[in-house]
Amino acid sequence: MDASMVLKAVLALASLGLVASGVLAVASKRFHVEVDPRVEQIASVLPGSNCGACGNPSCFVTAEGIASGSLPVTACVAGGQEVADAIAGLLGVDRCEVDTVVVVRACGGGIAAARAYDYHGVPSCAAAARLAGGPLVCQWGCFGFGDCVKACPFGALSLDERGLPVVDLARCTGCGACVQTCPRSSSGLLSLVPERAPVSVRCSAHSKPKERKAACSACCIACKKCERACPSDAIHVVEMLAVVDYEKCTGCNACVEACPQQCIDIYGRNVARTTGADGAGWRAVAAGSAVQEAEVAEA
Ligand code: SF4
Ligand code: SF4
Numbered sequence: 485m486d487a488s489m490v491l492k493a494v495l496a497l498a499s500l501g502l503v504a505s506g507v508l509a510v511a512s513k514r515f516h517v518e519v520d521p522r523v524e525q526i527a528s529v530l531p532g533s534n535c536g537a538c539g540n541p542s543c544f545v546t547a548e549g550i551a552s553g554s555l556p557v558t559a560c561v562a563g564g565q566e567v568a569d570a571i572a573g574l575l576g577v578d579r580c581e582v583d584t585v586v587v588v589r590a591c592g593g594g595i596a597a598a599r600a601y602d603y604h605g606v607p608s609c610a611a612a613a614r615l616a617g618g619p620l621v622c623q624w625g626c627f628g629f630g631d632c633v634k635a636c637p638f639g640a641l642s643l644d645e646r647g648l649p650v651v652d653l654a655r656c657t658g659c660g661a662c663v664q665t666c667p668r669s670s671s672g673l674l675s676l677v678p679e680r681a682p683v684s685v686r687c688s689a690h691s692k693p694k695e696r697k698a699a700c701s702a703c704c705i706a707c708k709k710c711e712r713a714c715p716s717d718a719i720h721v722v723e724m725l726a727v728v729d730y731e732k733c734t735g736c737n738a739c740v741e742a743c744p745q746q747c748i749d750i751y752g753r754n755v756a757r758t759t760g761a762d763g764a765g766w767r768a769v770a771a772g773s774a775v776q777e778a779e780v781a782e783a
Contacts, residue, residue: 520548520551520552522551522574522575523544523547523548523551524547525574526547526550526551526571526574526575527543527544527547529563529567529570529571529574530543530546530547530560530563530567531543531560531562531563531567531657533562533637533638533659534637535562535637535638535657535659535661536659536661537561537562537657537658537659537660537661538555538559538560538561538562540555540559543560546559546560550571550575551575556580557571557572557575557577557580558580558582561657561658561659561660562637562638562657562658562659563657564582564584564657564658565581565582565584568580568582583678584658584678584679585658585676585677585678585679586651586653586656586658586676586677586679586681587640587641587651587656587658587660587662587663587674587675587676587677588651588674588675588676588677588681588684588751589626589648589649589650589651589673589674589684589686590624590672590673590674590675590684590685590686590687590688591624591625591626591648591668591673591686591687591688592648592686592687592700592702592703592746592747593620593622593625593626593648593700593701593702593703594626594628594644594646594647594648594702595628595646595647596646596700596701596702597620597621597622597625597626597699597700597702598620598621598622598698598699598700599619599620599621600616600619600620600621601616601619602619603615603618603619607629608629608631609626609627609628609629609630609631609632609666609667609668610631610665610667611629612627612629613627613667613668618667620699621698621699621700622689622691622696622699622700622703623671623689623691624668624671624672624673624687624688624689624690624691625668625673625689625699625700626647626648626649626668626673627667627668628643628646628647628648628649630643630649631665631666631667632649632662632663632665632666632674633649633662634665635661635662635664635665636661636662637659637661638655638656638657638659639652639655640652640653640655640656640657641656641662649662649674653679653751658676658679660676662674663675663676668688671688671690672688673688677730678730681728681730681733682730682733682734682735682750682751683719683728683733683735683739683740683748683749683750683751684728684748684749684751685704685719685725685726685727685728685747685748686702686704686747686748686749687700687702687703687704687725687726687745687747688725689703689704689725690723690724690725691724692724693705693706693707693724702745702746702747703745703747704721704725704726704743704745704747705744705745706721706724706725706726707744708721709742709743709744710726710738710739710742710743710748711726711739712742713738713739713741713742714736714738714739715736715738716732716733716734716736717729717732718730718731718732718733718734719733719739719748726739726743726747726748735750737750
């Protein structure tokens with residue numbers, strides 16, 4: 485190839501580049517969309533985890549919605565009060581109160597729960613649930629493969645030695661990603677409760693108590709001892725399962741003490757949020773930390 489051919493090729497490429505950059509310059513002017521500078525500011529105070537709890541595909545889309553006024557300053561579920569306050573400050577609007585929630589697990593079975601068959605498939609709760617409803621005899625129990633743990637964008641869940649997911653209340657933002665992922669959530673295994681809710685019943689089974697007990701030693705047996713012990717009328721056995729009314733519950737501990745199955749845990753209000761883990765079991769929590777023990781004793 486002689487030098488003139490090389491020169492021609494270079495010139496052709498250069499002119500192509502010039503034409504393309506000209507077209508791009510015109511297009512960028514013509515199709516320029518004015519971006520509200522507040523979108524960037526709002527996006528910078530959002531968690532940036534794109535968890536989807538607010539129903540939007542990304543934090544940036546949420547920021548756009550808040551800036552345009554189509555979403556409230558409280559739109560970010562995971563951000564809670566802190567983020568809502570920061571956004572209200574940026575936009576110069578009044579502060580809005582956020583009802584923070586955290587996730588709780590209504591199952592205490594784990595490795596103690598009876599198996600209908602040995603499962604050797606993919607270690608996933610969703611996969612196990614598809615095989616004849618899963619290996620557990622209890623149709624409501626936790627499979628313990630930790631799909632919820634993997635789904636949590638904030639690292640707030642871990643599996644304990646019983647094969648049950650426990651929630652680090654200091655990290656849980658209430659985004660609900662775990663609830664959406666768990667194949668048992670529709671029957672109440674994982675649910676969101678007010679952050680300060682004091683107690684949780686570790687069972688979501690609705691079978692006959694006798695059948696339930698044969699399937700799991702840690703279940704609620706609908707004996708109503710908690711109901712009778714509660715001085716605030718805050719816990720009732722409904723359809724053979726103890727259910728807490730968080731509007732009335734004071735966290736006095738009476739139901740926890742009364743339950744012969746030890747299937748009610750106290751956490752949240754009476755256990756410091758920074759150290760509390762939802763799911764260790766009340767006695768384990770109380771024994772594990774002097775601070776927590778003192779707080780539980782004060783209840
Ligand atoms: S709570 Fe649900 S997703 Fe999590 S380990 Fe148990 S069955 Fe699996
Ligand atoms: S005391 Fe325990 S086992 Fe009895 S009904 Fe209440 S939660 Fe269930």
